[in-house]
Amino acid sequence: xxxxxxxxxxxxxxxxxxxxxxxxxxxxxxxxxxxxxxxxxxxxxxxxxxxxxxxxxxxxxxxxxxxxxxxxxxxx
Numbered sequence: 001x002x003x004x005x006x007x008x009x010x011x012x013x014x015x016x017x018x019x020x021x022x023x024x025x026x027x028x029x030x031x032x033x034x035x036x037x038x039x040x041x042x043x044x045x046x047x048x049x050x051x052x053x054x055x056x057x058x059x060x061x062x063x064x065x066x067x068x069x070x071x072x073x074x075x076x
Contacts, residue, residue, distance in 0.1 A: 001024050001063030001064060002021040002022060002023055002024055002063065002064075003021065003022050003023075003024045003027060003033060003061055003062075003063065003064075003065050003066070003067055004019060004020075004021050004065070004066045004067070005019060005020050005021070005022055005033060005037055005066075005067050005068075005069070006018065006019045006066065006067070006068040006069070007019070007068075007069050007070070008068065008069070008070035008071075009070055009071050010071050011046070011069050011070060011071055015037070015038065020037070022036055022037065024061070024062065024063035024064075024065075027061055028060060028061065029057060029058050029059060029060060029061060030042075030048045030050060030055050030056065030057050030058070030059045030061060030067060031057035031058065032061070033061060033067050034046065034048070034057070034069065037069075042057045045071065045072065046069050046070070046071065047069070047070050047071070047072055047073075048067060048068065048069050048070075049067070049068045049070075050065055050066070050067055050068075051065055051066055052066075052068075055067075
């Protein structure tokens with residue numbers, strides 16, 4: 001089974017993807033999903049959500065989950 005990954009704003013542009021499905025095998029945390037997707041370690045410049053709820057890098061994921069990554073929101 002898979003984990004659906006969605007990317008938003010500048011992350012979508014940088015990785016040239018808006019969504020992708022990854023095999024859930026071996027992916028146990030949000031940080032694992034990020035590393036599988038990008039080949040990079042977790043970055044504090046990224047926010048995440050699992051199934052529409054904000055998540056930390058150590059938040060557990062499982063097959064069937066949707067993980068979203070987006071840059072920090074700024075405004076003024």
